[in-house]
Every structure is written in structure tokens, then in C-alpha cells.
Amino acid sequence: MKKWKMVLLGLASLFVLFTIVTGFKTFILTSKQPEPQPVKIDVPGEGAVARFSKAITYPTISRQDYSQFSYAEFDDFLGFLEDSYPLVHEQLHLDKVNDYGLIYRWQGSEETKLPIGLTAHYDVVPVLEGTETDWGQSPFSGEVVDGKVWGRGTLDDKIGVIGILEAVEKLLSEGYQPKRDVYLLFGFDEEVGGEKGAQAIAEKLKQRNIKFEFILDEGGAIIEGMVPGLAKPVGVVGLSEKGMATAELSAEGSGGHSSQPENQTNIGRISRAIAKLEKAQFPADLQGPAEDLFAYTAPEMKGAMKYVFANQAIFEPVIESILLKKPTTAALLRTTIAPTIFQAGEQYNALPEKAKAIINLRVMPGESLEDVQSYIEETINDELVQVSVTGNEASSVSSIDSWHFKSIQQAARNVYPEAVIAPYLMFAGSDARHYDEIAENTYRFLPVLITAEDLNRMHGSNEHISIDNFLQAVSFYQELIVNADHQAGDR
Structure with missing residues (x-):
């Protein structure tokens, strides 16, 4: 056989072997998604939406110069929280850090279990001067129009604060008692770095020797058309x-x-x-x-x-x-x-x-x-x-093999069974980085289904969220709290 024929035969054999190996790897690829256990969205919709809408009307704007904060608006917002969530304020212990950083502790029944922390921030960015007329609804109106709640903070990040509080208030109304402590940690200056809010909260908790199983903050979301070659919406959970x-x-x-x-x-x-x-x-x-x-x-x-x-x-x-x-x-x-x-x-x-x-x-x-x-x-x-x-350098990278990530993934799949929930790297900053030292893992995920266009609205004009999305976020936080109770994690 001529030498060139032997070379061609060898190349053909390698190509066949390559095709078999890569094709087999593709064939045996198995899903990393847990089977969803779809939940009924059991949230007092009308009242919850009304409270969310009201929360948007407080212009809790953070600015680089702390002396420029309108603290009267922040005081009014905290008064609104106390009036709107009576069970939370009766049954959870509340500490304030720098007057406006909030630490709610929901005491669990088993002292041996490490706590989890749910964090969000209630400050918002200003509306750029001259863009007010670009809004379909006034940016601090909280108007509910065509099944959507409008205003600054509907996506970033009063939806997190109100979603968490609605979930806890609902569980308290049902007599639910968590096994592990649940901390609700709310910052008031995330948009300018979180120095007096989350950073100070984390330092206080560190001084108390409190260590968390995991912290969940805002970050990734469930986004349509995010991953090339995948038609399903993808929920991305920031590991870092x-x-x-x-x-x-x-x-x-x-x-x-x-x-x-x-x-x-x-x-x-x-x-x-x-x-x-x-x-x-x-x-x-x-x-x-x-x-x-x-x-x-x-x-x-x-x-x-x-x-x-x-x-x-x-x-x-x-x-x-x-x-x-x-x-x-x-x-x-x-x-x-x-x-x-x-x-x-x-x-x-x-x-x-x-x-x-x-x-x-x-x-x-x-x-x-x-x-x-x-x-x-x-x-x-x-x-x-x-x-x-x-x-600042990048934060530490949290685990995808822990029950922490799997609980977040399962809760998201239960509420959004059609979504693919996956880890990712977050580009922007969040308060989560401040908790790295006191949590085994920190994750970044806002449980809402949005489009790429919605992402541009977070600090831009016409920020809004659908009522369905808001209620699903509340349901997610309920699912996560309950799911975390079924996991290990002793002190």
C-alpha cells in the first residue's frame, strides 16, 4: 500500500475514533437539573402587591455623600415595614446597625444547626435628571398598570426586601417554626458600596461569632435568551x-x-x-x-x-x-x-x-x-x-456541590419548572461580598423571570416588574426557607 494511502487511512481512522468518542460524550450527557416539585403560588396576592407598590413610593435614594441622604424618607420606609409586617416585628428580634441597616433574627428550634441569611437592600439609585419624562409611570409612584408594578426599586432591589418579608410573614401566619435560625439582613447603601450597611452588619455578626451556612443576595436572575443554543430561560446563580x-x-x-x-x-x-x-x-x-x-x-x-x-x-x-x-x-x-x-x-x-x-x-x-x-x-x-x-479583587467562589446551592436550585425549579438553573459569574457588585468571611458560601440570585431589556431598566428608565414575577419571588423565598430546614449543617 502506498504511503499516502496509509496516511489517509490513519487520518480516517482517527476521525472515526474522534467522532465516536465525542458523539458518545454528547449522548451520555445527563441533566444536572433536579426534578421540579411545582408549588401553588399561595400568597395573599392583592395585599402583597399593595404593600410592594407602597414600598416603591419611598425615594430611599443613596448617594456617594452620606450627608446627602434624605434620611426622613428612610425613617418613613422603616415605619412602613413595621406597620406592614406585624408578625415579623412581633416574633423576630430586630437589631439596627448605623440606624438603618437591619438584622432580623428568626430563632430556630434546633440550636445545633447553623443559620442561613437572606439579604437584600432597600436603597435605590437616583433617577437621572432630565429623564423623568421618559418613564411611562412616575418613577416613585408604585403604580400598578397592566399587571405590572412600576417604579425605582421594583427590580433593584426592594423586590428582594419585600419578597423576603412577605414570605416570612406568610410562614409566621401559618405557625411555621424553622429548625435553624434565619437571618434577614437588609442594607441601605448597597448602591454606593455598602460600607455603613452590609459591611457594618457583617462586622457586627462577626463580632458575635455568628457563622452562616450560606448567604443569598440579589444578583443573577432567570433570563430568556441568555445562553447560545438554549431556548429555555436560564436562571443564573452567582457563585462569585x-x-x-x-x-x-x-x-x-x-x-x-x-x-x-x-x-x-x-x-x-x-x-x-x-x-x-x-x-x-x-x-x-x-x-x-x-x-x-x-x-x-x-x-x-x-x-x-x-x-x-x-x-x-x-x-x-x-x-x-x-x-x-x-x-x-x-x-x-x-x-x-x-x-x-x-x-x-x-x-x-x-x-x-x-x-x-x-x-x-x-x-x-x-x-x-x-x-x-x-x-x-x-x-x-x-x-x-x-x-x-x-x-477590590473578586470574591471567593462558592460551591456548586454543597446542599446550599442545591437548595437554591431546587426552590427555583419548584417555582419556575421550565427554567434551567445554573451557576455563573456575576459581573456587577453586590452586598454579598461583605459576608464572605462569615458564610461558608455566598450566592447571588434574584428569583424573577426577565428579559435582557429588563436588565437595562434596573438603573435606567421604566423599571418595572410583573405581578406574577413578584408573587413567584415570594414563593421562592418560602420554598428556600423550608427546604433549608431539611438539610444538615451542625454547628
């Missing part, structure tokens, strides 16, 4: 959140008249540095929570996409190229850079003696700020550009 850091690039040199510029001005030097960073980007790698996301969603896919994602180890370069095409999925794979501020010059005909740019970074788990700074310096490769990186 990317770090948030600031890189400052600065260059100094002689100024002078603009009629006699040097070949490389300070503005040009900083612009060149940014252009290099945007062209190079940080290295991409499908790992950690992003890899877990596709491990959980691949079994639910069909056709070619299922084949590709079922064989991640082989097709990782192909998968990465697909994900890198969209900003929303590219952010799963790498630290992101976003130049947001450029400062230089005061007059049109004078060269600035200094130029500075600010870059917002969202840092992947496992990358330190030192790693980030080194990469930026190596990529820019310009000794005259000074680089300074400050901020």
Missing part, C-alpha cells in the same frame, strides 16, 4: 462576583504652545496606551463559574451547540471564540477594561502638562490587583506612563 478596580494612567511632561507640538504629546501618549490595551485585552479563559455555567446548560441544548459544549475540553477555543463575540459573554472569560474618564488640557491652544485617564476594571476570580497592574504595564510598554491600580 468579579472584582471592581480602577486603573489610573498618567503622563507628565512639558506643555507649551500648540503651534509647536512634540511628536508625542501627553494626550497622545495616554491615548496610545489605551489603544494598546483595547486591542490586546486581557487573556480569555473558560474556567471556574463560566465553565460551570455551560456544564449545567449543555445537557439542555440541542444539535450542534450541545455537541460542542458537551466536549468543552476539545472545543474550548471554538467556544471561547463564540463567547468573545458579545460583550455580555466575553465578560465571563476575562478581566474587562472600560476607559471612562479622560482629563487633560484647559485651553485649545496650549499643550497640557499632564494627562490622565481612568479605566474601570472588572477583575476575574484568581487574578490579583498586582497581576492586573503588571499586565497593563507590560501591554503599554511605556515608561513615561505611570500606572496605578486600586480597588
